[in-house]
Amino acid sequence: MFEYEVLATQGRARAGVFHTPHGDLETPVFAPVGTQATVKTLTPAQLEELGASLVLANTYHLYLRPGDELVAKLGGLHEFMQWPHPILTDSGGYQVFSLAETRKIDDEGVTFKSHIDGSTHRFTPEKSILIQENLGADIIMAFDECSNPNDRAYTPVAMERTHRWAERCLETHRRSDQALFGIIQGGVDAGLRAESTRFIASRPFPGIAVGGLSVGETKEEMHAMLDVIQPLLPENKPRYLMGVGTPEDLIDGISRGIDIFDCVLPTRLARHNAAFSPEGRLNLMNAVYAADPRPIDANCTCYTCRTFSRAYLHHLISAKEFLAGTLLSIHNVHALIQLVNDIRVSILEGTFEGRMDGWLSTWKGNAERTLTTTGKK
């Protein structure tokens, strides 16, 4: 279990398979985000139809509501949300730092107040693992501290704490049907990133995540950090770039050796009436689409593009019909999954390097994380 096989490489890009208790994950893979045990507006049947294999759920949210113990009592997250394929949970760390109303961090853990009702809670590395064992995902994350990349003085403090917490997570974790991934921190400091990579790679994690990127640093800084990290990673473990990203980020990440991605971007954009397209990001609320009989993307094979016109989507948005969010989510999630699948095939066929610039230029117009969202959970 949790063996990772590299099937082909092109430069640093890899195509592989990661074996999990809920089936083989073909990598590279893009995971849509189901924060509250649902990928917003989509049924599991729709997710399957659009080609999703891995879904991410958020520990912080599910701990607060409905509660990890209730989820465990109901048979775990797969049974609760009826997703029979692999699931990944984060550690709750990032959410505690970014969402909780007030938080106080010490070396033991973090005390915070719920964004729902203001009640006080405490996460420690041990507690995070316990919650994630209750939720029962196939891939779970070590509890880490994600610091502001621009706070250079604090970055090593958070990194060292992340390393100590990684050890405690390893000691705590018991379920052999879950792969516990370690998380690399170190901000945008090449030396710290190398140090963190070496530390995490030296520990018996079956997979390795890259945290603290796509959190406000520049694209060049993100690329530089991935360039530092990649040569120090073992070949036989999957690599997960957390919270990324845009179509362009996926292409850039895969070319730098990343295997797993997740991002709220496709479903969040859908709620903002926007769709990925080779013409650039379309905002279907725009009156220019009111009588447009074309699909979002004539070459897209998703249910939305096979079925509906831009004019109909514009009408649903104007009329404030929820179906708009569903149809745009189907398209946006499909677009990222299809892009990553196309790249996977090209790696297997040995054509990725020749096609990469074409993909980058096709999807460039969709690349700005900062247009309407930060691209983070």
Next chain:
Amino acid sequence: MFEYEVLATQGRARAGVFHTPHGDLETPVFAPVGTQATVKTLTPAQLEELGASLVLANTYHLYLRPGDELVAKLGGLHEFMQWPHPILTDSGGYQVFSLAETRKIDDEGVTFKSHIDGSTHRFTPEKSILIQENLGADIIMAFDECSNPNDRAYTPVAMERTHRWAERCLETHRRSDQALFGIIQGGVDAGLRAESTRFIASRPFPGIAVGGLSVGETKEEMHAMLDVIQPLLPENKPRYLMGVGTPEDLIDGISRGIDIFDCVLPTRLARHNAAFSPEGRLNLMNAVYAADPRPIDANCTCYTCRTFSRAYLHHLISAKEFLAGTLLSIHNVHALIQLVNDIRVSILEGTFEGRMDGWLSTWKGNAERTLTTTGKK
């Protein structure tokens, strides 16, 4: 085209087939309502899967947004909303009387202000038919005046105007691929209902609708009116009871010779977190369901009941996830369609009269239109 065949009867109940340009409608049939060219929260694929055959759309809403001329330009309503099966449009009359901000009625037509932007518009019988021809539904309705059943003095005035308008609709209507149904009015006055039935039945309408019921009268009054109407109707035309209803109303209506029903109730209840069930109407927001591993209805074959627990539905509602509305709509629409299908089979098999009391007692707890909704569009 538009031939109606009675295949079997049981007392006054009928099982039949109505031939339309978009396929045969097996009656009795329940039509979910797609007011704005979408059955709220459901894709056409989901509607097909749950067994829908006929969908209703609202002329008033589609005239205002996106506009009937735009719908015509985009290929008509079937193409616009991608529903390849039969569609029914109402005349817009009921909406003008109930939704428009201000309205002034005269014998020529109705002047009203849009509920969207306050702009002034005018519907006449001719205009309603023109709009419905642009929308292109298989079944369209004569423009009528639905009066308050408790305003006994005004009821004959509205009825006589409805009759004059019915003649004008027949004169105006041109498309031979649309069945124009006449509408019986007459409030809760047996004499007026009989007069209206005789008048509408005497005109060359391929189908006959019963208007002005389920608008505030008692259940006993509705039944009494159906008992007056039924013996006066031709056998070879389908009969449509507009805006009805609850599970109990469907059973009662079929037993009084009705073939076609529509109602917003299943999707509206879904938005209020409620589900039809043999235990009575369930409100899944109720904390009693928080840890309930059972489906809404263990005997229901819909996607929601085959897949999800009450606990998961309760969680989605608590977390304000849109998926709750989708899953409850799937169940509620399926429940009514399945009930009507079961009744159809029982009429064909000759067992309806024996089973009717059982169905009434099973679904009684879901019967109150007035609990959370009036049951009207």
